[in-house]
Amino acid sequence: MTDDLRARSAADVFDEHLRLSDELRYAEDIDRNVSPSCVVLDRRGVFRGYDGVKLLARWLGEELPNARFTYTNRLVEGRVAFLEWTAEADGARVRDGADSYVIEDGWIVAQTIHYTVESTR
Numbered sequence: 001m002t003d004d005l006r007a008r009s010a011a012d013v014f015d016e017h018l019r020l021s022d023e024l025r026y027a028e029d030i031d032r033n034v035s036p037s038c039v040v041l042d043r044r045g046v047f048r049g050y051d052g053v054k055l056l057a058r059w060l061g062e063e064l065p066n067a068r069f070t071y072t073n074r075l076v077e078g079r080v081a082f083l084e085w086t087a088e089a090d091g092a093r094v095r096d097g098a099d100s101y102v103i104e105d106g107w108i109v110a111q112t113i114h115y116t117v118e119s120t121r
Contacts, residue, residue, distance in 0.1 A: 010103035014081040035107035064089035
């Protein structure tokens with residue numbers, strides 16, 4: 001099974017990452033799609049590996065409780081993917097979400113994340 005996962009295209013990894021995220025299956029998404037040595041650049045700094053990805057996911061959930069995400073643009077070219085998104089949450093929203101990904105050998109190996117949380121209260 002692991003060899004099959006590593007043979008997937010960037011588009012396949014990207015699609016599954018978004019599907020599992022939509023289904024709130026974060027642990028499975030990280031296990032299947034994120035490289036153990038992944039590097040993520042975010043407004044708060046540089047985050048590495050599973051621990052960094054899990055921390056960022058936890059912060060996103062705290063900033064946007066019970067969020068409903070809308071993916072407004074998805075692009076994949078070769079090993080690079082781009083996602084634009086919005087979110088509506090309890091007391092907050094995001095209108096400018098933008099993530100980029102580098103996907104190699106069936107893994108997300110690098111990601112950038114940008115979004116601005118606005119209060120709706």
